[in-house]
Amino acid sequence: MTDVGEAAVPGKKRKNPPNVNNFPHGPPNAKRARMNRMKDARTILTQASDKALNENGELDVSAFVKAREFEIKAMEASMGQSKNALSSRAFQQVPNDLRRRTASHNVKKVPRRLRSRAAKEMKEDNTPTGTSRRRKPTTHMRLRLETAKKLQKLHKRQIKRRAEAKEKSLGGENEPGKKGVAAPPIPRLKKNTLSRPEQPTTKFKKRQKHKCWLPTHIYHTKRAHMTEPKYPLWRFAVAISPTEKTYRKTHRASSLRGCVAWDVSYMSTIQLEGVEASLLGLLHAIGIEEEALSGKRMAKWRRGTRSWQGWVRERDGKQKWIANINVIWCIQEKGREKGSTATEDPIPTQSKKPRRQCFLRVHPSAFLQLWTELMKVAKIQRPPVMLEDLRFEIGSIEITGPGSTEALVAALQPFAKTGGHSTKDTCAEVWPSLGSISNPSCLPASAIIAFETSDPRLRYPPRKIQQITSESDSNEVLQTLAAWSPDTSELPPSIFDRTARHAASRALPSQKAINRRKGDAMPGEFPSLTPTDPRIPILLMASCSATTGSQGSWTLLLPWKCVLPVWYYLMHYPLSTGGNPRFGGLEDLRQIAFEQRAPWFPGDFPGTQAGWEWETAERAKRKADWDRRPKGKRVAWESLELGRGKRGELGVGWACDWEYLFNPTPVKVAMNASQATTTDSTTKDNESSRPAENAPDTPNPSITLPASLHHTPPPYSSAILADPTALPRDSQALTTVLITLLSRGSPTTCARIYCLPTHSPSLRAQWLGLADSMLHPAKKVPRRPNPNLDRKKILASLPRNESHHLRTQQTALSLLEASPSASRRIVADAGEILQPGHPHYPCVPDQHDLIGYVTTGNFDLGQGKASAIGCVAVAKVVRRDHHPHPPSIEGRVENVAVNVSASEEETDEATRKRMEELERKLGKKVVGRLCIVRDAGQSVGRLARWELV
Numbered sequence: 001m002t003d004v005g006e007a008a009v010p011g012k013k014r015k016n017p018p019n020v021n022n023f024p025h026g027p028p029n030a031k032r033a034r035m036n037r038m039k040d041a042r043t044i045l046t047q048a049s050d051k052a053l054n055e056n057g058e059l060d061v062s063a064f065v066k067a068r069e070f071e072i073k074a075m076e077a078s079m080g081q082s083k084n085a086l087s088s089r090a091f092q093q094v095p096n097d098l099r100r101r102t103a104s105h106n107v108k109k110v111p112r113r114l115r116s117r118a119a120k121e122m123k124e125d126n127t128p129t130g131t132s133r134r135r136k137p138t139t140h141m142r143l144r145l146e147t148a149k150k151l152q153k154l155h156k157r158q159i160k161r162r163a164e165a166k167e168k169s170l171g172g173e174n175e176p177g178k179k180g181v182a183a184p185p186i187p188r189l190k191k192n193t194l195s196r197p198e199q200p201t202t203k204f205k206k207r208q209k210h211k212c213w214l215p216t217h218i219y220h221t222k223r224a225h226m227t228e229p230k231y232p233l234w235r236f237a238v239a240i241s242p243t244e245k246t247y248r249k250t251h252r253a254s255s256l257r258g259c260v261a262w263d264v265s266y267m268s269t270i271q272l273e274g275v276e277a278s279l280l281g282l283l284h285a286i287g288i289e290e291e292a293l294s295g296k297r298m299a300k301w302r303r304g305t306r307s308w309q310g311w312v313r314e315r316d317g318k319q320k321w322i323a324n325i326n327v328i329w330c331i332q333e334k335g336r337e338k339g340s341t342a343t344e345d346p347i348p349t350q351s352k353k354p355r356r357q358c359f360l361r362v363h364p365s366a367f368l369q370l371w372t373e374l375m376k377v378a379k380i381q382r383p384p385v386m387l388e389d390l391r392f393e394i395g396s397i398e399i400t401g402p403g404s405t406e407a408l409v410a411a412l413q414p415f416a417k418t419g420g421h422s423t424k425d426t427c428a429e430v431w432p433s434l435g436s437i438s439n440p441s442c443l444p445a446s447a448i449i450a451f452e453t454s455d456p457r458l459r460y461p462p463r464k465i466q467q468i469t470s471e472s473d474s475n476e477v478l479q480t481l482a483a484w485s486p487d488t489s490e491l492p493p494s495i496f497d498r499t500a501r502h503a504a505s506r507a508l509p510s511q512k513a514i515n516r517r518k519g520d521a522m523p524g525e526f527p528s529l530t531p532t533d534p535r536i537p538i539l540l541m542a543s544c545s546a547t548t549g550s551q552g553s554w555t556l557l558l559p560w561k562c563v564l565p566v567w568y569y570l571m572h573y574p575l576s577t578g579g580n581p582r583f584g585g586l587e588d589l590r591q592i593a594f595e596q597r598a599p600w601f602p603g604d605f606p607g608t609q610a611g612w613e614w615e616t617a618e619r620a621k622r623k624a625d626w627d628r629r630p631k632g633k634r635v636a637w638e639s640l641e642l643g644r645g646k647r648g649e650l651g652v653g654w655a656c657d658w659e660y661l662f663n664p665t666p667v668k669v670a671m672n673a674s675q676a677t678t679t680d681s682t683t684k685d686n687e688s689s690r691p692a693e694n695a696p697d698t699p700n701p702s703i704t705l706p707a708s709l710h711h712t713p714p715p716y717s718s719a720i721l722a723d724p725t726a727l728p729r730d731s732q733a734l735t736t737v738l739i740t741l742l743s744r745g746s747p748t749t750c751a752r753i754y755c756l757p758t759h760s761p762s763l764r765a766q767w768l769g770l771a772d773s774m775l776h777p778a779k780k781v782p783r784r785p786n787p788n789l790d791r792k793k794i795l796a797s798l799p800r801n802e803s804h805h806l807r808t809q810q811t812a813l814s815l816l817e818a819s820p821s822a823s824r825r826i827v828a829d830a831g832e833i834l835q836p837g838h839p840h841y842p843c844v845p846d847q848h849d850l851i852g853y854v855t856t857g858n859f860d861l862g863q864g865k866a867s868a869i870g871c872v873a874v875a876k877v878v879r880r881d882h883h884p885h886p887p888s889i890e891g892r893v894e895n896v897a898v899n900v901s902a903s904e905e906e907t908d909e910a911t912r913k914r915m916e917e918l919e920r921k922l923g924k925k926v927v928g929r930l931c932i933v934r935d936a937g938q939s940v941g942r943l944a945r946w947e948l949v
Helices: 030-041 061-083 112-124 139-171 217-221 248-255 276-285 290-294 299-303 364-380 404-411 426-434 471-483 498-506 511-520 560-571 586-595 609-628 658-662 667-688 714-722 761-775 787-797 804-817 820-829 874-882 909-922 924-928
Strands: 224-226 239-242 260-263 268-275 307-313 321-329 355-362 386-389 394-400 448-453 536-543 553-559 641-643 709-711 732-741 752-754 850-860 865-873 930-934 941-948
Touching (some): 217 224, 217 560, 239 586, 248 260, 260 586, 268 364, 276 355, 276 364, 299 321, 321 364, 321 536, 355 364, 364 609, 394 560, 404 426, 404 560, 426 448, 498 536, 586 850, 658 850, 732 850, 732 874, 732 930, 761 909, 761 930, 761 941, 850 874, 865 874, 909 924, 924 930
Parallel strands (some): 709 732
Antiparallel strands (some): 224 239, 260 394, 268 355, 307 321, 321 355, 536 553, 732 941, 850 865, 930 941
């Protein structure tokens, strides 16, 4: 008899849950339930042999056959049940990235090969499969449908009226006093003025009230986690991370197989135009070195065939560094003078000096600060320099990975190759032969490739390009790379021409027109190009990673409205290694930069105005997360034990407290003040992040970088470390460093960075001894004995004629001699690496040895271990390197003072000699780069090494 709890009632949607009373040991867990299903499925019912005998005990042939028939049917049923006992449902057979919740009740959401199986499973499970169009509408839904029909009729009337008006205007061309419909004019050039985004359509106007959408916004909203609608990032709706919960696929695509692309159209582009001398003077005023502007080493960059990346700073005041920017010069065409705009074609005269153009690309968080400085400097140049804001005219795509070049070569075919006019540009000729390159870093450093491409939608769906199949093909590609140089290009990139950009955007046909042309083409062929097809100007920049052997990346610049067609082609291109290119979010971009050991702007540069605003926003988020936790499940910062009588976290636990680093104050006061400051600044930031509609871009005055805090780029930091006299005594300069742990552990954001102890020689000697054991490990470290191996050795050494109980007794006595405590003593006395938790593991240094904080800490999948990127105070590092043993503690605070007895502070001569011996053994350079990293809220420090990045 079938249990009622397991039967499917026709009137119910699902089966009833199993009756708990049927299980004497309680309800089964998942594993026990699977085992029970498998056991029941493999159980074959049989019939007793007594049924085949009659009353006289004789064999009844008919009954015997029926019994065997029952057993055969039971065996067939058991085979079918065991086959499907542990199998999953049809909608669970697709990969994780293709699963949808609607697939569990709609067969059309699963692949066709699984639809029949899914329909059968839903029928057996009483799953409702009705569609919305067959369902009877409710009263509210009926009213909405009627309103929609009325709006559709009204829309059709408006379209009909517009068509009639257009026919009248076209038909009256020959009549006097009437003209045909002309193309809309190109917007007027706005010099030295901030631009505004194009007015969105009526359908999406309310959604872009306080922000701007990127060209691929609709694509990302269906596949990624976006910024909150009311709190955009840098006035843009940016994708934070894909909806997939795993990052490993993105890591493999960016380094091993495939590629990852980002829509980075939020990056700001500024165009400078003027006389070359004025442009060089402007660039020199914002911090670019004289050697780059006039030396022979950077002549290729000034000519326009290479790009330059570096830091710029303010012109006046304390000359704080602003951001890391890219500068791209436009090639000056020989024999022709480039006018100020594309619409004007001035007659070249000998009295006029040639005008040149260049692009400055900067992160949007530092755009307003850089724009203000450029406006100041441009006005004092003679002749003045014209500035143009191209933030909403030029979009960009960044792509990295072994398959990045292949995907770009397939998507961007030069117009000359596909039927356009022939050109003398070598970049357009060489570009199709670069599809087999697996790393953009093998190209010339900072190479620029610019040409015009056709609309990729005419070549959709994408087809694989030809790859290397033989050794001769590989040699041909190597010969091409050796013979070709991007410096031979003579034509200026069309993307600098304002008319070419607007013409490409306006000439883009609708998808309906493209589908019509593809339908008229021959089967298996793409439509041929026509003179009216858009010529999309593009510019490609190849960049190499700072780490040797890492993947380089491509940055594609093209008109804003042309980003979406290229993006769809890239996302659907079938790579030769399998799969399609993946897209990434802001978190993926930061993680990949972290794995390539490169800092990410602005998060890893708190010494800049943009980095300070980012840190303030992140500080508020961490504070809110800490407040949401119950009191028993959040870190108690005030009761944290740091060893040697020290109690309480240094500064604010949920923040990189740079104020505390340079001005130590009592912990309670610092935390309360930070709470008030963070709350006030967050409230003002939220209010200021909701600007009025069509309000001009203005800097946020509520978050201001402290006056004395500033960032120092790596070249200047290296010079200061070599010559400490160049640094003022009261300087609060920060520099970014890469931290590599010497042992296990995973540092997190806001972790504290200490130098080696400077006020306690005994503690310093302990950390130096630990560093010596890590950097120079022993050849063979004693390990805990294996009882099984020892027992076999002991049994083999005993005579075989002994009785069994004597052999067992001697083996037990021998094993008891090597107790676990003895083995631990052997390991402790051998001088190997001590692990946290050991009684002799050294405690963290004092608060005056704090030199910085970790801004990004995570596990590096490429290295197979954890690492971190942080910022340290240059003044503290320099003083520790040249004065490792200060005589006294300055600036000690009562609440965090070290309570150490005088006997502990008086170090004997043996300890000092041991410390000096270890310093000589490790070397001054190694000791100066050692640091101790401690996570916020924890008391264990881990030894690490830092280096400038």
